[in-house]
Each structure stands twice: as structure tokens, then as C-alpha cells.
Amino acid sequence: MPVTSVDSDAEALTMTLIADFPVTPERVWAAFADPRQLERFWGPPGWPATFTSFAFEAGGRARYEMRSAGGEVARGSWRFVAIDAPRGFEVIDSFVDEDGEAIPGMPSMRMTFAFEATAEGTRMTNVTFFDSLEALEQLIAMGAVEGSTMAMNQLDAVLQGLREFAHGKGTQLEILDDQHVRITRLIDGPRELVWRAHVEPALMRQWMLGPDGWRMSVSEVDVSVGGHYRIAWEPEAGTEGEGFGFDGETLLVDEPRRIVQTEHMTGTDWPSTTNDLSLYEEDGATLVTLLIEYPDATTRDAVLSTGMVDGMEQSFERMERVVLA
Template structure:
């Protein structure tokens, strides 16, 4: 985890975040100076940001919106006060509405970002300055500390070349907390085709089969919020096992970038999970990220113990081999 320390100081009315990255200072600077890179980590998992304005000059403004998995929205703006490339910058950070107007009842704060060389990498120190103890406590109560830790944990993937970060590492499972798991897999192919492979029933039947010896017997895809999805599998030939399936509802669909659905096993009342699929392309390769929210730790552990990750790896390998390669990418 890049974040090494988060402290709050009631006397100085500050919150300070210290993070260390295995990348040169110029590379870390560029991640904060480019809105397309910022979007990949400015916001915790499940709340990706979209920057709609970014005037990276003193006196310039940036505006962003973070979208939650159930359609929630939280917007903010930066007013750039100082820019000292590549050593740091300072902004006024505000909570705003969709038109960029400051929200009443929410604090504005001055944030300073400082980058310094630390061995072979870079240390970042971010200090947020508040006008009152009430404003500091309000931001902390809103989950700023844990949200910052989880957001910064995504920066490692941004700072590295995507293939260097994920190629050859298969399906990776990270337990973010008691109820959230992040699953990542790099596949060689453009994002548009990977998206279509997730939403075209004919393509899904070719690869989303888990271990060999299974077939998909039903495939109903949700293409818009409110649509229902339903998939079923059954063993083939001498393969052992019982038929099973999942169903749920699409909550958010932003082709070809993001899709959020609920999911539960057919014939049961639950437990229900929230599945947040994100696709990011770089240089012809696509990083598939699936953030799963479980109702509790027991459900999380029970599902992970089924060997789910192994089945997903078999499916992703089939996606590359039988769908992406066959298409000529």
C-alpha cells in the first residue's frame, strides 16, 4: 500500500497524508498533471472520477465528478493556487454541484501536494488545511482517511506501464476490506472488443465457462440500467457437478468503460453481491477490474473459498485465446 501514514492535527487544523511510490518524481508529477491519469485513482474503488474541466494553470479550475455504483454522485472542484513542476502544487478544494457551484454546508479546504525524491522513488506529502475543527471532523466522518488510503492504492497501476504492471500475472485477487474484493486481469485486446465480449451473448457463451467441461445453457445480458441479467451453466459429458446460475439487475451501464450489476444465485434469496466492472485500455491491452461488494465478511470468505478465482482465470484465458485472438484484435 503506497500510503504510509495519515494523521490529523486538531491544533493546526490539518490532515496530512504521506505516501511512497517506486517511481521517479517526474512520473508521479505527470500522474497528477494529466486528468486522464487522475481519473484512474482520484476516487476510491467503486467511485471513479471523471474530470470535465482541467485548466492546469495558476488561477485555473478543474472540476470532477465521482460516480458511485448505485448512481450516487459527488462532485468537486480545484482552484490552482500554486504550481511548481515537478515539486508540487496547491489548490482550493471545494464540494460543488453539477454546475460547479459550491455546496452549502460542506467545507472548502486548501490542499498542498509536495513531491520529493526518496531513494529510488518519490515521497508525496499531501496536507489539507481546514478553517475549523468542525470542518476537519466533518471530512473525517465522511470517510476521508480510508477513502484516501484506498484511492492511493490504485496509483501504483497508473505509474507503471500497464503490461509491466499486470502482464503474465494472471487473475489477481485483493481483499480491500471485510466486504470488498478487487479482481484484476490484463488481456491483450482493445477495450471495445473486451466490452462486447462481456455483453454479446454469442461471445459470452464462448469464454465465460470456468474450468473445462462446462457449458453455458442460458445467457440473458443486461444492456441498460434496470435490465435483468440471467446466466446458467451445466456440466458436459463426464464432468461432475450440478447445474447452477446467477441473476440480477444492472444498476449502471457506461459503455465501453463501466457496468455495475447486482448478482445472486438462482433459486435463493441471497446473499446478493454488487459487481462493478471497469475496463481500461493502454497500448492495445485492456485491464479488466472487477470490484465485488459482499454483504459481510463471512459471505466474502465463503465465496472466495469456492475456487472462484481459478474459474475466472480459466475463463479469461479462454477470452484471450478464443475471442480476442480469433478476432485478430
Template sequence: MPVTDITTDPEKLTMTLEAEFAAPVDRLWRAFTRPEQLQRFWGPPGWPATFTEFDFTAGGRARYEMTSPQGEASRGGWEFVRIDEPASFEVLDSFIGEDGQPLAEFPAMRMVFHFEATDSGSRLVNTTYFVSHEALQQTIDMGAIEGSRMAMDQLDAVLQDLRAYAQGKGTRTEILDDTHVRITRLIDGPRDLVWRAHHESELMKKWLLGPDGWIMTVAEPATEVGQHYRSMWEQEGKPETAFGFEGEALLIDSPWRAVTTEKMIGMEGPSTLNDLQLYEEDGATLLTLLIEYPDKETRDMILATGMTEGMEASYARLEETVLAAV
């Protein structure tokens, strides 16, 4: 994990994040100053950022929007105060409304990003200055410390070539906290086709099968917000083994993000929340699935079923069948 320390100082009214990366300073600088790269990690898991404006000049402005799995939006704006490439830059950071104007109930913060070389790569020191103790505490109460850590811990995937970062590593499962798990897999194919493979019945039945010997008998995807989906499987020749999942689409942003609820058909209890995101680079697609469980016990029970291995078998089949046919 890149983040090495996050500290708050009530006397100086600051919050300071330090992180180290196995990449040179100029590469780290580009990650923070090019919006197409910055938006890949600026929002924490489950709240990805989209920059709608980015004028990286002294006096220039940037605007971004982070969207929750339920479609809630949190908007922010930067005013670039000082730029000293590639060592540091400084911004005034504000929460903004739909009209782009700062929200009065959230005071603006001054943020300084400092980059320096290390023996193994580079170091980021990000210091945020608050106008009052109340503003500092408000930010802490909103989860800024853990959110910042989780956001910066996504940076390794940005700093490396996507294939070098993920190819050949298979399906990886990371436990983020008691109720959140992140699954990643590099799919050797274009994003549009990977998206279609998740949302077209004919394609789903070719690969979304889990271990060998299983077939998908029902594939009714949800392609619009509010639609319900239903998927069922069984072992070949053994209808008594049938099981399935159903849920509702909460957010659809083709071809890069789909958020759905999920629960086993016929079972009582709360649903999980599945947040699928696809990022393409050089003809390959990084699939990220963030799963939110109702509690730690449910998380552990589902992980113990061999879920990761079953997903890897399916993703390998996706590359061997659907993508290879293109």
C-alpha cells in the same frame, strides 16, 4: 501499498497523507497533473472520478465527478493557487453542485501536494488545511481517511506501463476490507471487444465457462440500466449440475463501466454488487472487478470456492478464442 501514513492534527486543523512510490518524481508529477491519469486513481474503488475540466495554470480551475455503483454523484472543484513544477502545487478544493457552484454545507479546503525524490523513487506529502475543527471532523466522518488510502493505493497501476504492471500475473484477488474484494486481470486485447465479450450472448458462451468441462447454457445479458440478466452453466452431459446467477444492471457506461447486482438463482438472501471497469492502454485492457459482499462470512465462503482460479480459466479462454479470432 504506497501509503505509509495518514495523520490528523486537531490543533493545526490538518490531515496529512504520505506515500512512497517506485517511480521518479517527474513521473509522479505527471500522474497528478494530467487529468486522463489523475482520474484513474483520484476516486476510491467504487467511486471512480471523471474530470470534465482541467486548466492547470495558476488561477485555473478543474472540475470532477465521482460516481457510486448505484449512480450517485459527488462533485468537486479545484482552483489552482500555486504551481511549482515538479515540486508542488496548491489548490482550493470544494464540493460543488450540478451548477458548478460550491455547496455551502461543505467548507472549502486548501490542499498542498508536495513531491520529493527518495533513494528508491519518490514521496508524496499531501496536506489538507481545514477552516475549523468541525470541518475536519466532518471530513473524517465522511470516510476521508480510508477513502484516501484506498485511492492512493491504486497509483502503482498508473505509474507503470500497463503491460509491465500486469502482464503475465494472471487474475489477482485483493481483499480490501470485510465486504470488498478487487479482482484485476490484464486482457491482451482492445477494450471495445472485451466489453462486447461481456455483453453479447454469442461471445459469452465461447469463453465465460470457468474450468474445462463446463458449458454456458443460458446467456441473457443486461445492456441497459434496469434490465435483468440471467446466466446458467452445467457440466457437459450432466444437467443435474446446472446452476446460475441473475441480477439487475444499475449502471451502464459503455465501453468502460457496468455495475450489476448478483445472486444465485433459487437461493434466498442478499445480492452481491459487481462493479466492472475496463481501461485500455497500448492495445491491452486492464479489467477491474470490485465486488461488494453483504458480510465477511459470505465473502470468505465465495472466495473459498476457487472463484479466482475459475475466473483465470475463463479469462485465458477469452484471449485464446474471442480475441485471437480478431
């Protein structure tokens, strides 16, 4: 992971994040100077960022919003104080409302970003300066340390490019904390078709099957917000096993980029999970990212022990072979 430390200093009223990247300062600078690259990592998992304006010049402003799986929106604004390409820049970061006005009771922070060449690549030092101890403690209580760490640890994929970062690695699992895991898979195909493969029953029945010898017996899907779905599988003749299925509700849709749904194993008292699926296309390939929120670590471990990730890899291989061929 790129982030090596995040430290707060109550006396200096600062929070300092340090991360190391195996690329030049110019490449790291480019990721921050381009809003389309920046929004791929600025929001932590589950809260992806969208920059709605970006005037990258001294005195200019940028506005962004982050939307959770449940539809909550957090908005922010940067006022660029100083820019020294490619060595760093300085902003005033504020919490704002829909009109871009600062929210009363929420702190504004001065942030500096410095990019220094090292023998291995680049060290980024991000220092946030607070006006008071109360503001520092408020941000830490809101999860600033955890959120900024998870956000910056997403920058590797942006800096290297999708194919270099993920091609040939198959389905990858990351355990983020007791309640969250992230599953990624690079699909060699366009985002529009990968999206359709995830939401259209006729296509789902061709690839979303896990190991060979199973068929999708139920595929009722409503991907509108508030709509419900039900999918189920059963073994074909000669295959051992008992049928099973899932049901849930669609919480958020941003076609063809993101869909958030609950997932519950039909006919059981197992608690539901929240599945946040996002698709990003680059150079004709699509990175599928599934962020799953479990109620607790026990449920997380029980689900992962079923061989879910191996089954997903077999399904993704089938998607490339059957749907995208």
C-alpha cells in the same frame, strides 16, 4: 501499497497523507498534471473520477465528478493556487453542485501536494488544511481517511503502465475491507472487444465457462439500466457437478468503460452482491477491474472459498485464446 500513513491533527487542523513510489518526481508529477491519468486514481474504488475541465495553471480551475455503483454523484472543484513543477502544487478543494457552485454547509479545504526525490524514488506528502475542527471531523466521518488511502493506492498501476504492472500476473485478488474485494486481470486485446465479450451472449458462451467440461446453458442478458439478466451453467457429459446460475439487474452503464450489476445465485436465499466492472485500455491491452461489494465478511469468505478466482482465470485465458485470437 504506496500509502504509508494518513494522520489527522486536531490541533493543527490538518490531515496528512504520505506515500512512496518507485519512480521519479517527474513521473508522479505527470500523473497529477494529466486529467486522463489523474482520473484513474483520484476517485476511490467504487467512485471513479471524471475530470470535466482542467486548467492546470495558477488561478485556473478543474472540475470533477465521482459516480458510485448505485448512481450517486459527488462533484468537486479545484482552484489552483500555486504550481511549482515538478515539486508540487496547491489547490482549494470544494464540494460543488452541477453548476460548479460551492455547496452550502460543505467545507472547502486547502490542499498541498509535495513530491520529493528519495533513494527509492519519490515521496509524496499531501496535506489538507481545514478551517475548523468541525470541518476536519466532518470529512473524517465521511470516510476521508479510508477513501484517500484506497485512491492513492491505485496510483502504482498508472505510474508503471499496464503491461509492466500486470502482464503475466494472471487474475489478482485484493481484499479491501470486510465488504469489498477487487479482482484485476490484464487482457491482451482491445477494450471494445473485451466489452463485447462481457455483454454479448454469443461471445459470453465461448469463454465465460470456468473449468473445462462446463457449458453455458442460459444466457439472457439485458444491459440497459434497469434491465435484468440470467445466466446458468451445466456440466457436459462425463463432468461431475450440479448446474448453477446467477441473476441480477443492471444498475449503471457507461459503454465501453463501466457496467454495474447486482448478482444473486439463482434458486438460493444467498444475499446479492454488487459487481462494478470497469475496463481501461492502454497500448493495445485492457485492464479488467471487478470491484465486488458483499453484505458482510462471512458472505465474502464463503464466496471466495469456492475457487471463484481460479475459475475466473481459466475463463480469461479462454477469452484470450478463443475470442481475441
